[in-house]
Amino acid sequence: xxxxxxxxxxxxxxxxxxxxxxxxxxxxxxxxxxxxxxxxxxxxxxxxxxxxxxxxxxxxxxxxxxxxxxxxxxxxxxxxxxxxxxxxxxxxxxxxxxxxxxxxxxxxxxxxxxxxxxxxxxxxxxxxxxxxxxxxxxxxxxxxxxxxxxxxxxxxxxxxxxxxxxxxxxxxxxxxxxxxxxxxxxxxxxxx
Numbered sequence: 001x002x003x004x005x006x007x008x009x010x011x012x013x014x015x016x017x018x019x020x021x022x023x024x025x026x027x028x029x030x031x032x033x034x035x036x037x038x039x040x041x042x043x044x045x046x047x048x049x050x051x052x053x054x055x056x057x058x059x060x061x062x063x064x065x066x067x068x069x070x071x072x073x074x075x076x077x078x079x080x081x082x083x084x085x086x087x088x089x090x091x092x093x094x095x096x097x098x099x100x101x102x103x104x105x106x107x108x109x110x111x112x113x114x115x116x117x118x119x120x121x122x123x124x125x126x127x128x129x130x131x132x133x134x135x136x137x138x139x140x141x142x143x144x145x146x147x148x149x150x151x152x153x154x155x156x157x158x159x160x161x162x163x164x165x166x167x168x169x170x171x172x173x174x175x176x177x178x179x180x181x182x183x184x185x186x187x188x189x190x191x192x
Contacts, residue, residue: 006032034059038067045074045083053083061090069094073102081114088117095125104133116148123152131156138164139171146171147179154183162187 012025041056060071075087091099103118119137122130137149150168169180
């Protein structure tokens with residue numbers, strides 16, 4: 001069946017009079033071919049250069065679906081922070097409960113930019129049940145992490161949580177204060 005689908009897409013790509021149809025067929029064909037190469041992508045994640053592994057992360061983001069998420073979750077365990085950080089950001093597009101659980105489990109193992117990216121991704125899910133998890137990182141000793149935590153926490157905070165954000169307005173870090181200023185726009189009457 002896959003061969004037939006690819007054959008139809010190739011025909012549409014080369015002979016359809018509509019540029020929009022040709023572009024959609026080309027895009028679909030590219031995604032299908034990428035999905036078929038998940039095995040080789042997993043191998044690249046294990047043995048490829050950092051640049052190749054980051055390329056796989058970006059490809060997995062485009063592939064999406066079960067195959068793309070599998071590649072991104074695998075990349076979260078990479079030895080290089082660059083790869084893990086890129087995977088954490090890409091996973092924001094796939095905020096399913098299993099993905100969020102994997103991300104939350106990574107929190108104690110990470111630091112710096114990767115930790116900040118994971119917090120940001122968790123916050124973007126807007127799932128209120130993540131407030132206690134994210135809230136632990138508000139006031140973190142790394143100002144980058146603390147800033148990301150403040151912004152993420154604001155996206156999931158309940159009315160009882162806003163004092164924790166407001167307390168950071170007096171932080172010695174301009175980065176954290178900027179995050180507080182940005183986060184305060186997330187407050188709504190429903191949070192009062």
